[in-house]
Amino acid sequence: MSRNGLAVAAVAVALCLAAPMAAQQFENVPQAQPATQQPAAAGARVGVINFQFAMASTQEGRKAIEDLQARFSPRQGELQKMSDEIRDMENQLRTQERTLSQDAQAQLVRQAETKRKALTRAQQDLQEDVEQARNEYIAKLGDKMEQVVNRYAQEKSLSLILNYGDGSNTVIFATPAVDITQDIVKLYDQTHPVQAGSGGTAAPPAARGASPTPQRKPNQ
Numbered sequence: 001m002s003r004n005g006l007a008v009a010a011v012a013v014a015l016c017l018a019a020p021m022a023a024q025q026f027e028n029v030p031q032a033q034p035a036t037q038q039p040a041a042a043g044a045r046v047g048v049i050n051f052q053f054a055m056a057s058t059q060e061g062r063k064a065i066e067d068l069q070a071r072f073s074p075r076q077g078e079l080q081k082m083s084d085e086i087r088d089m090e091n092q093l094r095t096q097e098r099t100l101s102q103d104a105q106a107q108l109v110r111q112a113e114t115k116r117k118a119l120t121r122a123q124q125d126l127q128e129d130v131e132q133a134r135n136e137y138i139a140k141l142g143d144k145m146e147q148v149v150n151r152y153a154q155e156k157s158l159s160l161i162l163n164y165g166d167g168s169n170t171v172i173f174a175t176p177a178v179d180i181t182q183d184i185v186k187l188y189d190q191t192h193p194v195q196a197g198s199g200g201t202a203a204p205p206a207a208r209g210a211s212p213t214p215q216r217k218p219n220q
Contacts, residue, residue, distance in 0.1 A: 045158045047180040049149075050165035055141055057185045059194040064137040071133065075126050082119045086112055148188045152180070 055061050089112040093105060100108070153161065161180070164171040 044160065045156065047153075047156075047158050047161045047178050048164050048171055048174045049161055049179070049184060050181045051163045052165040054165075054181050054184050054188075055138075055145060057181075058141070058145075058188045058192075060141055060144075060188075060192060063194055064141065068130065068133060068137070072126065072130055075122075079119065079122055079126065082115060082122065086115050086119065089115070144192055145184075145188060148184060148191055151191075152184060152187055 056065065089108055093100075093108055093112075097105070149161070152158075162171050162174075164174065
């Protein structure tokens with residue numbers, strides 16, 4: 001987020017990538033299996049979940065992404081404008097090198113450098129503000145998600161839940177039958193519905209890694 005041309009979509013990505021921080025709260029939480037599916041093995045009931053995808057797919061998660069985008073889009077536009085101005089100055093120096101006087105060139109260089117420093121500071125400020133706002137959303141969603149996972153695990157008598165969405169490669173193989181990601185999303189939305197008109201009905205993020213198959217690693 002400290003680069004020129006920072007994309008607004010990065011805010012949504014930041015939220016999704018931050019989910020593992022909240023997921024760490026569930027390392028010792030027994031996790032569950034969908035009600036319509038049978039245990040993968042006799043004895044222990046095991047479930048797997050893509051926690052990043054689940055958090056970002058809830059109605060509240062999608063609304064949080066929308067809120068972050070709406071909140072920081074104006075500042076992103078300002079940064080893009082500053083970046084464009086710097087690029088125009090650099091182009092002017094390059095194309096008018098022979099026609100501009102040395103004083104004019106020196107002045108243009110100083111203006112570009114001043115604006116570049118201002119852009120760097122503004123980018124850093126935006127990054128800090130986005131991270132703070134994102135972490136607030138993550139903490140809020142994480143607390144509720146913990147309650148939902150606990151409830152689901154108790155109701156389905158699950159002995160273990162593994163997260164395959166944190167990039168740790170903990171889960172090497174799992175069948176779709178033990179993937180509880182969508183069940184947790186549904187239960188979360190039922191427990192914490194977003195009011196109509198509050199912007200929580202946006203299309204869910206791409207479901208990459210949402211349902212592991214026997215031929216794929218769950219965390220890919």
